[in-house]
Amino acid sequence: MLKSIIVNKKVLVFGAALAFILILVKIFEYFFFHYKFSLETYLGIIAVIFLILGIYFGSKLGRKNIVANIEPQNSASINNNTETDLSGRELEVLLNIANGLTNQEIADKLFVSLNTIKTHTTNIYSKLGVKNRTQAVSKAKALNLLN
Amino acid sequence: MLKSIIVNKKVLVFGAALAFILILVKIFEYFFFHYKFSLETYLGIIAVIFLILGIYFGSKLGRKNIVANIEPQNSASINNNTETDLSGRELEVLLNIANGLTNQEIADKLFVSLNTIKTHTTNIYSKLGVKNRTQAVSKAKALNLLN
């Protein structure tokens, strides 16, 4: 049941992507064909666009796997307090903070904006009861959330 | 430094992808053009292929980031390099940094000025070959200088 729902969602995304492809192809056909692009250029553009599109969808789909990969590490944690429970994304950000990455670098890595990372960090600090990243790392290690 | 590496990685992936695109386009040109596919079909195939390619790369990229995050945690190597030797005061500052204190708090604690702490931190980063306090803590732990 749950699995089928997930599968259905993936199918939906794929279906939407395919529909999007057809639409884009049509648009390209009507707009770009009036210009004298070489076929190579034309195909290159198409390829690049859909490659980027694919990377976007791919990284989005891959996120589920990432969270699933991280969670087992955190299950070793002793503290199950709901108050201090971090979401998957927050843990991911915290991990990168612990590795010394700047917010901008984390944003680039996770393909999101700097503001999103800032929001995450703020929430992390709030949940951990700390006020900066070094304290967060220190606290997380004390709570066995890291290492 | 770290930023440039990350950027270079992305550029590399993108460059490789583009090179792959060109190769594939050529292959398509030589092989498929003898058959009489309609342009739409042709474009559709290209689009689907590169979308899938993109999804593959996208999910792979996401997964690699995580692995890169987790790996450093296991590499608790013991390094006694003289190059990374910190002075007594610098170690003291580093310890307080690891405990999440701000420069101002450390200055108050050690009864020196904020500027002095800043000078110490700059020297610490230089000696450890890092560029901020979180990286310094991470590196110091890896070098068994802390904990």
Added chain:
DNA sequence: TAAAAAATCATACTTTAGGGTGATGCATTC
């Protein structure tokens, strides 16, 4: 399916960190 939680992003602002440069005093050492 509706509600809750998680993830995303923006804008504007303040604070802290970090880089560069230069300087002083005080030991130790060659």
Added chain:
DNA sequence: GAATGCATCACCCTAAAGTATGATTTTTTA
């Protein structure tokens, strides 16, 4: 006694981090 290393401090500037507020979208869950 000149050189070196350490600790101290100042000023100026840029970059990064953090706060507050409000919002949308997606996902999960009851």
